[in-house]
Amino acid sequence: xxxAVLPTVPDLSVRSASSRLAEEFPELxxxxxxxxxxxxxxxxxxxxxxxxxxxxERLARQRLRVSLP
Amino acid sequence: xxxVDVTGVRHTLPDGRVLLDDVNFRIGEGARAAxxxxxxxxxxxxLRIIAGDLIPEAGSVARTGGLGVMRQFIGSVRDDTNVQxxxxxxxxPAVREAWEAMEAAExxxxxxxxxxxxxxxxxxxxxxxxxxxxxxxxxxxxxxVAALGMPYDNCKYRELSTLSGGEQKRxxxxxxxxxxxxxxxxDEPDNYLDVPGKRWLEERLLDTRKTVLFVSHDxxxxxxxxxxxxxVEGGSAWVHGxxxxxxxEARTARHERLAELRRRWDEEHQRLVDLVRTLQQQAAxxxxxxxxxxxxxxxxxxxxxxxxPPDRPPEQKVAMRLxxxxxxxxxxxxxQLELTGLMKPFDVEVWYGDRVGVLGANGAGKSHFxxxxxGQHVPHTGDWRLGARVVPGFFAQTHAHPEWQERTxxxxxxxxxxxxxxxxxxxxxAALRRYGIADQGEQQFRTLSGGQQARFQILLLELSGATxxxxDEPxxxxxxxxxxxxxxxxxxxxxTVLAVTHDRWFARSFDRFLVFGADGQVYESxxxxxxxxxxxxxx
Numbered sequence: 001x002x003x004a005v006l007p008t009v010p011d012l013s014v015r016s017a018s019s020r021l022a023e024e025f026p027e028l029x030x031x032x033x034x035x036x037x038x039x040x041x042x043x044x045x046x047x048x049x050x051x052x053x054x055x056x057e058r059l060a061r062q063r064l065r066v067s068l069p
Numbered sequence: 070x071x072x073v074d075v076t077g078v079r080h081t082l083p084d085g086r087v088l089l090d091d092v093n094f095r096i097g098e099g100a101r102a103a104x105x106x107x108x109x110x111x112x113x114x115x116l117r118i119i120a121g122d123l124i125p126e127a128g129s130v131a132r133t134g135g136l137g138v139m140r141q142f143i144g145s146v147r148d149d150t151n152v153q154x155x156x157x158x159x160x161x162p163a164v165r166e167a168w169e170a171m172e173a174a175e176x177x178x179x180x181x182x183x184x185x186x187x188x189x190x191x192x193x194x195x196x197x198x199x200x201x202x203x204x205x206x207x208x209x210x211x212x213x214v215a216a217l218g219m220p221y222d223n224c225k226y227r228e229l230s231t232l233s234g235g236e237q238k239r240x241x242x243x244x245x246x247x248x249x250x251x252x253x254x255x256d257e258p259d260n261y262l263d264v265p266g267k268r269w270l271e272e273r274l275l276d277t278r279k280t281v282l283f284v285s286h287d288x289x290x291x292x293x294x295x296x297x298x299x300x301v302e303g304g305s306a307w308v309h310g311x312x313x314x315x316x317x318e319a320r321t322a323r324h325e326r327l328a329e330l331r332r333r334w335d336e337e338h339q340r341l342v343d344l345v346r347t348l349q350q351q352a353a354x355x356x357x358x359x360x361x362x363x364x365x366x367x368x369x370x371x372x373x374x375x376x377x378p379p380d381r382p383p384e385q386k387v388a389m390r391l392x393x394x395x396x397x398x399x400x401x402x403x404x405q406l407e408l409t410g411l412m413k414p415f416d417v418e419v420w421y422g423d424r425v426g427v428l429g430a431n432g433a434g435k436s437h438f439x440x441x442x443x444g445q446h447v448p449h450t451g452d453w454r455l456g457a458r459v460v461p462g463f464f465a466q467t468h469a470h471p472e473w474q475e476r477t478x479x480x481x482x483x484x485x486x487x488x489x490x491x492x493x494x495x496x497x498x499a500a501l502r503r504y505g506i507a508d509q510g511e512q513q514f515r516t517l518s519g520g521q522q523a524r525f526q527i528l529l530l531e532l533s534g535a536t537x538x539x540x541d542e543p544x545x546x547x548x549x550x551x552x553x554x555x556x557x558x559x560x561x562x563x564x565t566v567l568a569v570t571h572d573r574w575f576a577r578s579f580d581r582f583l584v585f586g587a588d589g590q591v592y593e594s595x596x597x598x599x600x601x602x603x604x605x606x607x608x
Contacts (some may be wrong), residue, residue: 047191048198055194059187066184 014041017057025064036060036067070098071134071251071280073119075306078128080114088114092128092306094299096252101274101281103291103313106301109547112284113141115301116254119282134251134280135161140285141256142240152240153225158208159244163200171197201249208247216240229322234261242270246277259290264571264599286548288313288574297588303382327381334377341369386500388503389527389554392414393564395534397457398420400537400565401442406451408434408441414451415591417583419565426576427569428594429585430601435569438585439463439539442567455537459565460488462535464526464543473516478506478525481514482532489533504528505551520546527555540568544575573599 018037022030040059047055078092088111096102106112119130120138134135137159146155157168174190197203197586210221216239217224217232229237238261245253259267267290274281274294283298285291291298291313298309298316309319345365352362401419411434419425427435442455443449443463455461473481478501485491492500501507504524517525523546530538537561544552556578559566567583570576576597584598585591 043188044191047195051191051194055187055191058182059184059191060184061263062184064399 009035014038014053014056017053017060020057021060024061025068027068028064033060033064036063070278071136072096072098072100073252073282074131075115075119076128076131077117078118078125078130080118080123080125087304089118089301089306090304092301092305092539094308096280096281096282096297096299099278100297101294102283102297102299102308103295104282104284104299104301105291105402105549107550108518110301111304112301113256115306116256116282116284129166132252135249136246137245137250137253139238139241139245139253139255139258141260142533143237146237148230150229151225152213152221152227152229152232153209155229155237155240156212156244159241159248161204161249163492164202164205167193167197167200167202171202212243212247213454216243235263235266239266239269242273246273246279250279252280253277253282255281257284257286259285259287264573267573270441270538285524286544286546286552288549288552289572290575291549303379305379324381327379330378331380338372338377340374341365343367389531389558391527391531391538391558391562391564392534393562394458394534396459396536396564397490399456399460401453401455401567403453404451406453407449408437409448409450410436411589412585412591413589417591417593419567421565422563423565424559424579425565425567426579426582426597427567427585428576428582428598430587430603433474433585433587433589433601435585436541439541439567439569442537443539450533459537460533460535461537461539461600462533464523464530464540465540470514475513477511478517479510479514481525481529486533486600489529492532500528500532501525518546520548520551523547524551527558536564538562538564538566540566540570542569542571544570544572571599573597 014037018030018034021033021037022028025033037056037060040056040063041052044052044055044059073096075092075094079087080089082088091521096421104112104115114123115140118125119132120136121130139159156174157165160168166373169195171190173187174193178186178190206221209225213219213221213224218238232240238258242258246256259270262270267287271290271293274283279380283294295313297311298313300307300309300320300604307323309316311319345362348358348362348365351358351572398421399418400421400423401417403415405416407414427438429435437447438462441449441453445462445463479494479497482497482500483491483494498507501510504527506517506521506524506528509521514522514525523543527543543555547555552572553574556575559578566579568575568579576582579597582594582597583591584594587601
């Protein structure tokens with residue numbers, strides 16, 4: 001099985017998740033959104049590649065939502 | 070490659086009877102072994118022990134290579150199981166567990182979408198990948214395309230009960246044959262399959278390199294596929310290393326050998342007993358003989374402790390006496406007969422003594438034709454009549470007698486029916502004994518096994534004095550030995566026989582065939598025809 005690529009090489013799924021989340025949370029800086037997405041991506045390393053974009057985006061959205069006051 | 074090694078297995082029924090004792094056999098790599106035996110001899114129990122559902126009281130079962138099991142009920146699934154669940158259940162335990170975990174995580178996530186749920190789901194997904202779940206899904210896709218002609222995604226939520234018995238069996242077989250398990254246990258894989266389906270099954274089993282242990286009553290399938298035969302009888306099991314063709318000879322030889330061993334043991338036992346008696350008398354007179362007397366006593370005790378060799382298994386005593394009687398030369402005449410909406414008009418003449426196989430597709434009207442001849446009401450046009458002194462006797466598929474379900478065989482025999490005088494209890498029990506169902510004489514009809522119900526119906530035919538037998542799938546539920554006994558009885562029957570059958574082995578004993586074609590044509594054939602396709606009719 002292909003393992004997820006290391007987060008140092010950002011892939012398309014992370015980039016599209018970041019841009020979608022940036023639109024959803026205009027009050028947060030794009031920089032912090034990318035950071036959260038990358039952390040999620042790192043934590044979900046080992047998940048099947050096909051499922052990764054969805055898993056990363058869901059987890060990142062959850063964390064961003066919780067971080068808002 | 071995988072094998073199964075059964076050593077010294079023993080199983081006792083809840084009532085204390087020993088069902089199986091000292092069962093030893095090995096199914097080597099790539100073998101295709103058939104498991105045969107009478108109904109109730111312990112075949113299914115033995116399969117359950119091998120599958121690990123039952124823990125044997127003594128002995129052990131060793132196996133390698135992963136085990137795939139097809140249970141008997143497949144083909145008659147009527148609950149809300151869907152195709153996906155069904156395929157998961159047939160998968161190796163690791164895949165099954167990973168799937169359960171993934172399902173649980175998905176459900177939890179639907180209810181509460183929090184970080185913990187998401188992480189659990191992510192773990193479940195990666196575990197699913199690790200155990201080969203994605204590969205399994207690819208296999209399932211091939212399986213559904215092969216068995217149902219559609220991709221997995223289109224049918225995974227389809228309920229199994231919407232598939233026919235044959236489709237359910239094919240789905241299970243494709244899944245097991247293409248799956249990773251190296252050892253397959255198949256409990257009656259051919260039930261619910263029509264003849265082309267059975268031929269397909271034979272080819273698939275001959276092709277596979279897996280180790281297969283299967284239970285079947287279809288003698289054609291046994292003869293073509295099995296390269297060894299495991300017989301469960303007399304509370305133990307033995308293996309015939311050749312195919313089914315030489316099986317009968319081997320079984321008779323084995324029984325004779327067992328009887329011979331037992332006879333020798335009895336003789337030796339008697340000799341020792343006599344010797345002990347003589348020495349006892351001599352010891353009374355001469356103290357010198359006392360030592361020899363004690364030594365001989367010890368020897369006899371040891372001989373008895375070692376026990377006799379296993380008894381020759383009791384022969385299944387099914388003695389069917391279908392007598393019949395001389396009738397007019399022409400037994401059945403039909404002119405331009407058409408069962409309404411089922412077929413095109415046809416003519417047929419059946420002569421006294423003929424053995425006619427009625428073959429053809431499902432739904433072509435074969436059973437209706439037999440019922441019409443039996444005197445039941447079936448809408449038709451055209452003419453038909455029975456010859457002089459022809460008395461029809463009808464054998465229906467076992468579920469066709471709702472009015473019998475709550476009654477017992479003895480009761481049914483005692484009361485009789487129009488055309489069949491009742492018999493007293495003594496005669497009823499004697500007749501039941503001859504058919505091997507005396508013990509079930511007081512049981513309700515519905516609690517009898519399929520084979521017992523079938524035998525009981527043949528007994529009724531015997532008592533009714535029929536001279537024209539109309540048999541609808543008579544061998545369907547009979548074990549191999551009962552089916553042979555029926556064939557023998559039909560061979561000796563003085564009269565005419567018309568039988569609907571899908572049993573290729575049974576069909577060989579007929580001399581004419583009436584084929585009900587899928588296109589509505591009814592034609593005669595000298596050879597059995599089994600590949601008429603299913604009748605398609607607007608519903």
